[in-house]
Amino acid sequence: MADLLVVDAIGKVYGEGSAATRALADVSFTVAEGEFASIVGQSGSGKSTLLNLIGLLDTPTSGQVLFAGENTTALGRRGRARVRNEGLGFVFQFHYLLPEFSVWENLTMPAQIAGRTVSGEERDRALQTLALLGLEGLERKNANQLSGGQKQRVAIGRALMNRPRLILADEPTGNLDTANTEAVYGLFRTINAELGTTFLIVTHDRAVAQQTDRILEVRDGELVQDVRNDYAG
Amino acid sequence: MLSLKIAARFLKSSPGQSALIIAGIAVGIATQIFVGSLITSLQADLIDAAVGSSPHITLLPGDSASTVPGTLATTASKSEPLVATAIPVRTLSAIYTSGEDSVPLSITGGDATDLGLIYKLEDRMVSGTYRLSAGEALVGTVFAEKYDVGAGDPLELLLPDGTMAEFTVSGVFDLGQATANERVAFVDAASAADALGIADEEYTAIQIQLTDVFASTEVADRLGNDNDVTAVDWQAENAELLSGLAAQSGSSIMIQVFVLIAVALGIASTLAISAVQKTRQIGILKAIGMGDGAAGRIFAWQAALLGAGGTLGGIALGYGLIWGFSFAPVPFSIRPEPTFIAISAGIGITVALLSSIIPARSTSRLDPIEVIQNG
Ligand SMILES: Nc1ncnc2c1ncn2[C@@H]1O[C@H](COP(=O)(O)OP(=O)(O)OP(=O)(O)O)[C@@H](O)[C@H]1O
Ligand SMILES: [Mg+2]
Numbered sequence: 288m289a290d291l292l293v294v295d296a297i298g299k300v301y302g303e304g305s306a307a308t309r310a311l312a313d314v315s316f317t318v319a320e321g322e323f324a325s326i327v328g329q330s331g332s333g334k335s336t337l338l339n340l341i342g343l344l345d346t347p348t349s350g351q352v353l354f355a356g357e358n359t360t361a362l363g364r365r366g367r368a369r370v371r372n373e374g375l376g377f378v379f380q381f382h383y384l385l386p387e388f389s390v391w392e393n394l395t396m397p398a399q400i401a402g403r404t405v406s407g408e409e410r411d412r413a414l415q416t417l418a419l420l421g422l423e424g425l426e427r428k429n430a431n432q433l434s435g436g437q438k439q440r441v442a443i444g445r446a447l448m449n450r451p452r453l454i455l456a457d458e459p460t461g462n463l464d465t466a467n468t469e470a471v472y473g474l475f476r477t478i479n480a481e482l483g484t485t486f487l488i489v490t491h492d493r494a495v496a497q498q499t500d501r502i503l504e505v506r507d508g509e510l511v512q513d514v515r516n517d518y519a520g
Numbered sequence: 521m522l523s524l525k526i527a528a529r530f531l532k533s534s535p536g537q538s539a540l541i542i543a544g545i546a547v548g549i550a551t552q553i554f555v556g557s558l559i560t561s562l563q564a565d566l567i568d569a570a571v572g573s574s575p576h577i578t579l580l581p582g583d584s585a586s587t588v589p590g591t592l593a594t595t596a597s598k599s600e601p602l603v604a605t606a607i608p609v610r611t612l613s614a615i616y617t618s619g620e621d622s623v624p625l626s627i628t629g630g631d632a633t634d635l636g637l638i639y640k641l642e643d644r645m646v647s648g649t650y651r652l653s654a655g656e657a658l659v660g661t662v663f664a665e666k667y668d669v670g671a672g673d674p675l676e677l678l679l680p681d682g683t684m685a686e687f688t689v690s691g692v693f694d695l696g697q698a699t700a701n702e703r704v705a706f707v708d709a710a711s712a713a714d715a716l717g718i719a720d721e722e723y724t725a726i727q728i729q730l731t732d733v734f735a736s737t738e739v740a741d742r743l744g745n746d747n748d749v750t751a752v753d754w755q756a757e758n759a760e761l762l763s764g765l766a767a768q769s770g771s772s773i774m775i776q777v778f779v780l781i782a783v784a785l786g787i788a789s790t791l792a793i794s795a796v797q798k799t800r801q802i803g804i805l806k807a808i809g810m811g812d813g814a815a816g817r818i819f820a821w822q823a824a825l826l827g828a829g830g831t832l833g834g835i836a837l838g839y840g841l842i843w844g845f846s847f848a849p850v851p852f853s854i855r856p857e858p859t860f861i862a863i864s865a866g867i868g869i870t871v872a873l874l875s876s877i878i879p880a881r882s883t884s885r886l887d888p889i890e891v892i893q894n895g
Binding site for chain 1: 522529530532533801804805806807808809810811812814887888889892893
């Protein structure tokens with residue numbers, strides 16, 4: 288299968304001079320379309336830094352990231368925004384919903400940013416997503432009026448709405464209880480199986496990582512292990 | 521359009537803050553409209569009182585002549601499009617004696633219809649009829665009262681050449697000014713010619729009114745040069761009034777500029793606060809792909825909405841103030857000036873947009889990572 292993502296010797300240094308922190312050094316790996324992989328490592332090891340670089344939220348100090356064959360490191364701000372909108376979906380530990388908007392509006396925001404009107408096919412997709420996430424009937428509610436688990440599910444729905452090829456999740460269940468955590472990973476698996484969406488999930492929970500097909504381990508800003516996990520459910 | 525939708529939603533999410541700033545802009549714009557209209561109306565009234573019913577330009581004989589031809593009135597009307605009225609008159613001084621008292625009168629002789637155009641005498645008659653048949657005279661209210669003459673009474677005048685002439689008073693006018701009402705009189709054209717000893721087609725002056733009173737200086741210059749006569753314009757003789765008006769306009773503009781600055785600062789600070797309050801949302805929107813330009817436009821739209829709302833409110837409030845002022849016990853009324861109001865509205869919205877530049881720029885520069893990393 289073609290490589291969807293090529294991470295090519297990327298490094299990241301925060302700050303300058305004596306205050307400089309090397310968060311990531313010379314990390315390289317590739318991810319194929321349809322993979323369901325996790326990134327593990329201790330706190331401060333550089334997991335979020337890596338994910339933010341892949342997600343074009345930040346720029347690497349060295350190296351480059353290729354997404355769907357395109358060198359994203361060479362893109363300007365506009366191009367990066369386009370790739371974030373069309374090619375990528377984000378799920379963070381915190382939901383990052385827009386409190387001024389309803390569940391429906393939050394869900395359809397990526398489509399609206401892309402300049403599409405929410406009708407016809409777009410509408411059906413949003414309704415499908417709501418059903419998939421078990422959020423039917425909540426679309427009129429304000430994003431503030433949901434439970435933590437519901438908010439996180441809306442955030443996942445929003446990440447899915449533009450049918451991105453790659454979903455980047457950074458401790459997506461960090462704020463959820465066991466039952467909700469199981470439900471979210473179950474959902475990720477379903478989406479991965481049904482839509483063929485590629486997943487890259489950051490977690491410091493080994494048990495969670497054991498459920499993914501591939502485990503990448505980061506230590507002190509370096510990639511120290513990259514193993515296939517054939518025991519995953 | 522998404523930027524507009526988000527802007528409207530942001531404003532709606534803090535209704536108190538939005539309402540306050542709209543009220544602030546409205547008060548500013550209303551003040552501007554009220555002060556501007558007040559000053560404009562006041563000045564229009566002052567100018568009307570000063571020259572509304574008197575000549576704006578008087579053409580007098582040049583150095584080499586003692587009279588001007590009556591045809592000069594037509595010539596002036598034809599050559600200068602700004603001339604609204606030009607009439608030939610004969611002016612002279614005479615002395616009225618009544619018992620012990622004698623009083624100098626400044627007499628203007630002319631055709632009744634002509635004089636009516638400049639002095640608006642028809643509307644200003646308090647008794648008698650507005651008519652100047654041969655040997656008839658019109659006198660002012662103060663004169664009539666002081667010397668106890670009225671319509672139908674004889675009026676004997678000592679002319680400059682030492683002879684006496686007798687007129688019959690046909691009516692009494694009120695020019696709205698005590699001195700004029702005591703010292704000014706009008707007589708028919710032929711009697712004035714007799715009194716001055718000049719021919720039928722000779723006059724002592726051409727009196728002119730213009731459609732634009734402030735064009736008098738240049739028009740007077742041209743008329744004087746082209747016709748070889750001495751042209752006197754009202755502005756030269758009312759320098760004090762004019763400098764007073766200019767000072768008034770200046771202070772009115774100062775007030776308006778300061779009001780606008782206050783409005784601009786108000787909008788700018790509100791938007792700056794809003795930009796800080798919404799940093800998180802902007803970061804999220806950018807993380808999911810909103811472009812820098814669209815993000816910046818959210819604040820431009822917020823400014824436009826606040827500016828438009830405030831300006832509409834301000835126009836309503838301004839009209840309300842002007843309407844309220846019509847009940848005030850003052851001898852003049854404020855007329856709302858549509859062009860002035862349109863300018864105020866334009867300025868209001870422009871100022872709002874300008875004050876959104878800083879928050880819009882900082883918003884468009886924001887990196888989503890700043891929000892995502894700091895939770
Ligand atoms: N904005 C920043 N400025 C300076 N240093 C930073 C910044 N962000 C992260 N770092 C540093 O970079 C290193 C990696 O941070 P990162 O957030 O990637 O760790 P992490 O693996 O995600 O940790 P955690 O599991 O606690 O989230 C840490 O040493 C951190 O202190
Ligand atoms: Mg992290």
